Amino acid sequence: MQIRKELEEILKEIGVKAPFIELEVPRVNSHGDISTPVAMMIARQVKKPPREIAEQISKHLCCLSAYERVEVAGPGFINIFFKPEYLYEQLKKLLISPEETLRMNIGNGQSIQIEFVSANPTGPLHLGHGRGAAVGAALSNLLEKAGYSVEREFYINDAGRQVWLLGESVFARYCETFGVDYPFPEEGYRGEYIKEIANELKEEVAEEYINRRYDEVAEFFIDYGVNRMLQWIRRDLEEFGVFFDRWQSEKTLYNEGIVQKCHEELRKKGYLYDKDGAVWFRATEFGDDKDRVVIKSDGSPTYFASDIAYHWYKLQRGFDQLVNIWGADHHGYIPRIKAVIKALGQSEEKLHILLVQMVNLLRAGRPVQMSKRAGEFITLREVIEEVGSDITKFIFLTRRPDSHLDFDIEVAKKESSENPVYYVQYAYARINSIFRNAEEELLKDLEKSDLTLLRQDEELTLIKKTLFYMIMFEGAVRELEPHRVTFYLQELAKLFHSFYTKHRVLGNKTELSRARLALCKAVFMVLREGLSILGVTAPEKM
RNA sequence: GCGCCUGUAGCUCAGUUGGACAGAGCGGAGGUCUCCGGAACCUCAGGUCGGAGGUUCGAAUCCUCUCAGGCGCACCA
Numbered sequence: 038m039q040i041r042k043e044l045e046e047i048l049k050e051i052g053v054k055a056p057f058i059e060l061e062v063p064r065v066n067s068h069g070d071i072s073t074p075v076a077m078m079i080a081r082q083v084k085k086p087p088r089e090i091a092e093q094i095s096k097h098l099c100c101l102s103a104y105e106r107v108e109v110a111g112p113g114f115i116n117i118f119f120k121p122e123y124l125y126e127q128l129k130k131l132l133i134s135p136e137e138t139l140r141m142n143i144g145n146g147q148s149i150q151i152e153f154v155s156a157n158p159t160g161p162l163h164l165g166h167g168r169g170a171a172v173g174a175a176l177s178n179l180l181e182k183a184g185y186s187v188e189r190e191f192y193i194n195d196a197g198r199q200v201w202l203l204g205e206s207v208f209a210r211y212c213e214t215f216g217v218d219y220p221f222p223e224e225g226y227r228g229e230y231i232k233e234i235a236n237e238l239k240e241e242v243a244e245e246y247i248n249r250r251y252d253e254v255a256e257f258f259i260d261y262g263v264n265r266m267l268q269w270i271r272r273d274l275e276e277f278g279v280f281f282d283r284w285q286s287e288k289t290l291y292n293e294g295i296v297q298k299c300h301e302e303l304r305k306k307g308y309l310y311d312k313d314g315a316v317w318f319r320a321t322e323f324g325d326d327k328d329r330v331v332i333k334s335d336g337s338p339t340y341f342a343s344d345i346a347y348h349w350y351k352l353q354r355g356f357d358q359l360v361n362i363w364g365a366d367h368h369g370y371i372p373r374i375k376a377v378i379k380a381l382g383q384s385e386e387k388l389h390i391l392l393v394q395m396v397n398l399l400r401a402g403r404p405v406q407m408s409k410r411a412g413e414f415i416t417l418r419e420v421i422e423e424v425g426s427d428i429t430k431f432i433f434l435t436r437r438p439d440s441h442l443d444f445d446i447e448v449a450k451k452e453s454s455e456n457p458v459y460y461v462q463y464a465y466a467r468i469n470s471i472f473r474n475a476e477e478e479l480l481k482d483l484e485k486s487d488l489t490l491l492r493q494d495e496e497l498t499l500i501k502k503t504l505f506y507m508i509m510f511e512g513a514v515r516e517l518e519p520h521r522v523t524f525y526l527q528e529l530a531k532l533f534h535s536f537y538t539k540h541r542v543l544g545n546k547t548e549l550s551r552a553r554l555a556l557c558k559a560v561f562m563v564l565r566e567g568l569s570i571l572g573v574t575a576p577e578k579m
Numbered sequence: 580g581c582g583c584c585u586g587u588a589g590c591u592c593a594g595u596u597g598g599a600c601a602g603a604g605c606g607g608a609g610g611u612c613u614c615c616g617g618a619a620c621c622u623c624a625g626g627u628c629g630g631a632g633g634u635u636c637g638a639a640u641c642c643u644c645u646c647a648g649g650c651g652c653a654c655c656a
Contacts, residue, residue, distance in 0.1 A: 333654040538620040
């Protein structure tokens with residue numbers, strides 16, 4: 038698939054530079070296999086009517102052997118029809134080297150760090166975290182396959198007030214198990230899991246910490262609580278099929294002097310200043326609404342203090358690009374973090390902040406109330422136990438991240454038995470089943486089979502669809518949109534089921550069967566590749 | 580009050596840096612199967628793209644205003 042390159046060259050000959058050449062797969066067959074509006078896009082620049090430019094371009098394209106014909110249509114579309122021979126050739130290429138073909142090298146080894154989930158270690162993960170996890174993991178996989186060197190990182194907020202409260206909550210419950218009265222912190226965490234930790238502690242340390250003041254033993258309780266929470270978080274994520282390369286602790290940023298070093302640098306540049314007994318960051322210099330407090334007048338740092346340092350540290354580590362996946366409730370935070378990046382002398386383009394909208398959890402149309410403090414909520418773990426990981430991920434990945442999402446547990450279970458994930462997985466299982474039924478002889482060296490026997494509409498359509506995976510892939514990478522993969526897979530599965538219903542693979546003349554098996558193999562590889570981006574299993578049987 | 584996100588078929592959602600008559604799944608109606616897995620396939624019905632202006636060859640997409648829902652506007656995290 039090198040149409041884009043060819044078009045670029047033609048444009049160069051004509052003396053035009055187009056920033057990005059858009060290729061579309063038209064809905065209507067008569068509009069060609071591939072179509073491009075590029076002539077219309079440059080019409081203004083060249084000051085010629087689009088159709089005239091289109092004619093000129095299409096004349097050049099006509100000479101190339103891959104195309105059967107090239108038409109100019111409508112206001113100036115260039116519609117390209119492939120020669121079947123070209124399709125067979127590309128299909129063969131896919132069969133011979135699936136990895137090289139399906140994994141376009143776009144990133145060229147650039148390093149990119151993706152930070153996601155980063156849930157506070159003060160309670161179990163909920164469904165919103167699950168959405169971030171699914172999106173982050175899929176995006177990571179996508180970029181990795183596109184030739185980026187990806188690091189998946191989880192940032193742990195293990196410093197500050199929230200974990201202080203976690204420790205105190207555990208401490209209170211711990212005292213309680215000995216019948217010792219300690220007032221439960223007003224904003225403490227009231228979930229059952231806190232009691233679980235307290236009971237564990239009772240086993241482990243007996244009454245060692247009884248009758249002490251909390252601030253004397255806080256460190257112990259915080260560490261214990263945080264570690265236990267992280268264990269659970271990690272376990273739940275693993276169960277969900279999401280893994281991280283690195284877990285960065287906020288506390289470590291303090292202990293290793295990273296926060297201090299970063300602040301010194303900013304101070305030197307004049308971007309930190311003192312006012313009213315506090316230390317401020319000059320965010321307004323870089324487009325934020327107001328300057329932001331970094332160290333409060335009581336001497337304690339704000340959350341922002343370490344967040345600045347965290348981003349500084351990421352940049353220090355030399356990534357070419359950074360991606361932060363945040364819950365949409367943090368959107369107000371974007372200008373100040375972008376300001377930090379700029380203050381550190383880096384281009385804000387380096388940092389992509391992807392907002393993932395909130396998830397409303399419903400059961401049969403009725404909202405399920407969620408409140409972490411009160412300890413009433415349904416966890417990610419409970420949802421994946423009831424609904425299943427594949428289904429849950431698939432639901433998250435069939436929506437744009439910034440769309441609001443009502444996740445109805447009952448609907449999720451019902452719908453999935455009738456369609457979305459299983460539909461795609463079923464196509465995969467079907468192909469596997471065909472392979473199981475086929476005689477071994479037939480399956481040998483499929484790339485050498487006579488692909489020109491694939492002449493039926495359904496076959497040609499299916500071949501094109503598998504080849505157009507690359508167009509979808511490129512767009513998904515460019516826009517950081519893994520959900521495009523999900524939609525593509527559904528379309529591919531649909532075309533496969535259609536083909537399967539209409540044409541028999543096995544039991545034909547040997548060569549036709551082999552050609553169709555080859556086609557199945559190609560679909561098989563694309564499905565497997567796509568599902569692996571989504572982190573959804575590709576079952577051989579189901 | 581200010582800012583961000585969302586509003587597309589009865590429901591859940593896509594719609595490729597503005598492109599050809601607006602798409603899919605579910606639900607509804609009707610059909611397909613002697614055979615590789617029916618968790619399948621095919622057909623039909625169904626939308627003034629929240630509303631009003633504007634920009635242009637061309638708008639679901641961009642701009643302005645407006646309505647509705649969600650979320651933010653701390654020396655909280």
